[in-house]
Amino acid sequence: MSGTFPIPTGSLLALGAILFCIGLYGALTKRNLIIVLVSIELMLNAANINLVTFSRLGVAPNISGQVFALFTITVAAAEIAVGLALLLAIFRVRRTTEVQDLDVHKH
Amino acid sequence: MQFFLNAPMIGFYIISLCILGCAVMLLSFQRVIYMALAIGGVFIGCAAIYILLGADFVGAAQLLIYAGAITILIMFAIMLTNHEAADPPHKWTPRNILSAVGAVLLGAVLLLVIRSTTWPPAVDADVNGGNSNPVAVGLALFQNYTVPFELVSLLLIVGMVGAVILARERKEDEDE
Numbered sequence: 001m002s003g004t005f006p007i008p009t010g011s012l013l014a015l016g017a018i019l020f021c022i023g024l025y026g027a028l029t030k031r032n033l034i035i036v037l038v039s040i041e042l043m044l045n046a047a048n049i050n051l052v053t054f055s056r057l058g059v060a061p062n063i064s065g066q067v068f069a070l071f072t073i074t075v076a077a078a079e080i081a082v083g084l085a086l087l088l089a090i091f092r093v094r095r096t097t098e099v100q101d102l103d104v105h106k107h
Numbered sequence: 108m109q110f111f112l113n114a115p116m117i118g119f120y121i122i123s124l125c126i127l128g129c130a131v132m133l134l135s136f137q138r139v140i141y142m143a144l145a146i147g148g149v150f151i152g153c154a155a156i157y158i159l160l161g162a163d164f165v166g167a168a169q170l171l172i173y174a175g176a177i178t179i180l181i182m183f184a185i186m187l188t189n190h191e192a193a194d195p196p197h198k199w200t201p202r203n204i205l206s207a208v209g210a211v212l213l214g215a216v217l218l219l220v221i222r223s224t225t226w227p228p229a230v231d232a233d234v235n236g237g238n239s240n241p242v243a244v245g246l247a248l249f250q251n252y253t254v255p256f257e258l259v260s261l262l263l264i265v266g267m268v269g270a271v272i273l274a275r276e277r278k279e280d281e282d283e
Contacts, residue, residue, distance in 0.1 A: 007119050007160070009226040014218055015123050015156075019149075021214035022130040028206035031194055032139050034184055038146045041177065042130060045153050048169075052162045057227055061234045063247045066162045070244070073165075073172050074259050078266030080177050084184040085273035091188045092276075 012053040020046035033090075033097045037083045044076045118159060126152035137193045143181045150174040163240040 019042060026039030048069045055065025091097055129148035136142050150173035157166035197203070235243035248256050 007115055010221050011119065013221045015126070017214055017217035017221065018127060019130060021210045022127070022134065024213065025206055025210040026134055028209070029203050034181060034188070035139060035142050038133070038142065038181060041146070042133070042149060045149065045173070049153060049156060052157055052160050052165060055162070055234060056160070063234050063243050066165050066234070066244055067247050067252055069162070069165050070168060071255060071259055073168055074263065077172050077177060078262055080180060081270040082266050082273065084180055085270035087184060088187060088274045097188045
């Protein structure tokens, strides 16, 4: 068991916040649909860092935060599988993965 | 400020630098396949952070699921679609400027709030209740979170079947 090291909470939360903002910028500006999905995964990872950080705090520090992080990881795996399957289905019809080419009215 | 000098803090800063560097590379690369490699670096860095925080099992799950499975899945998706795809050089279009301003504003507000809050001092809290970390996670999963755990397995089954059905080659697609 490696134990917990006293890393200040503020630094960890700041790392999560910056990672979340980078993911948000990527999700809003990237043109490739795969990279937009990846940016959303980045934001989920930032939330996971916060969950694991908060698991050490509180009146009675317990393991719930880590369990929540595990649930988030599982849901993210399901989400990316369905998202990439949708992307393949779209690519088969439209022959493109660019976000702006998927607009129905322009097609 | 002695905590700035101990080994875990130095490790934390190096890992954070790697994560943020990989994330910025993800934004700045042109080729899509390089972006997938950069996201692998971010996932591995996050796993290192979890292990540094004492969450060994979450770190291992992160390595297996994110760095292993999801990165490879993304690479497969890129290879199955147009793998030569590249983003055009970055231009400051109105949409990019608005997104950047929004992201920077959100980040500034979050960082200000984090800075202005007094967090309880980071203690060597024993969250595992005397067991090793995987044992503690397993006990929590099967004692307190049994129903969510079973629901998540249902979600995974539904997601897997849905992905297979969605990605399957269909007859009517070939007729078009």
